[in-house]
Amino acid sequence: ETGVTQSPTHLIKTRGQQVTLRCSSQSGHNTVSWYQQALGQGPQFIFQYYREEENGRGNFPPRFSGLQFPNYSSELNVNALELDDSALYLCASSSEANGEQFFGPGTRLTVL
Amino acid sequence: AQSVTQPDIHITVSEGASLELRCNYSYGATPYLFWYVQSPGQGLQLLLKYFSGDTLVQGIKGFEAEFKRSQSSFNLRKPSVHWSDAAEYFCAVGGYSSASKIIFGSGTRLSIRP
Numbered sequence: 227e228t229g230v231t232q233s234p235t236h237l238i239k240t241r242g243q244q245v246t247l248r249c250s251s252q253s254g255h256n257t258v259s260w261y262q263q264a265l266g267q268g269p270q271f272i273f274q275y276y277r278e279e280e281n282g283r284g285n286f287p288p289r290f291s292g293l294q295f296p297n298y299s300s301e302l303n304v305n306a307l308e309l310d311d312s313a314l315y316l317c318a319s320s321s322e323a324n325g326e327q328f329f330g331p332g333t334r335l336t337v338l
Numbered sequence: 339a340q341s342v343t344q345p346d347i348h349i350t351v352s353e354g355a356s357l358e359l360r361c362n363y364s365y366g367a368t369p370y371l372f373w374y375v376q377s378p379g380q381g382l383q384l385l386l387k388y389f390s391g392d393t394l395v396q397g398i399k400g401f402e403a404e405f406k407r408s409q410s411s412f413n414l415r416k417p418s419v420h421w422s423d424a425a426e427y428f429c430a431v432g433g434y435s436s437a438s439k440i441i442f443g444s445g446t447r448l449s450i451r452p
Contacts, residue, residue, distance in 0.1 A: 268443050282439055327440055330381055
């Protein structure tokens, strides 16, 4: 059974650019959640996708957007990057059976 | 409001000594409680979880946690720490539904004194 995978591992962008992060969910999982973890802090919920629809959103601006595909993989897009967007972005997948979320290794985004 | 409080930012424990990391939560419904560990530059690894049943739950790596509803606490314990336990520990709360988001505490950094 393959776990949650994320790509790329690391990414460096400049302020104002756009970025796309990718997540492949664990087999059998149809829900994907995205979290932002700034340095020295706990992860913060960005949004969740369930069966290709956004299913809840945290306190993040609209320039954070996402997609979920029929195979339940997901993308996180961030437009007009700001320095404060520098963080570890974590993806987690879960099934309808229960609320346990399985996390991927994360993508480290640095905005210069 | 839903929240998780980890009052200790940084704890240093001697190798072989016992450990207790504190966690208090606020959650409107029946909580699903978690402890995660994160090594530097790594993702999150689930140590243990609690939803119902026995309030003392066993996890991986010799960790355990006790749920105390009256105190809204879910403290993590280990009888004897090893140098490899040095990491960041996060307490988290969510709902049982897969549609629930997980709310994390700010973390406790554990250092091990040789």
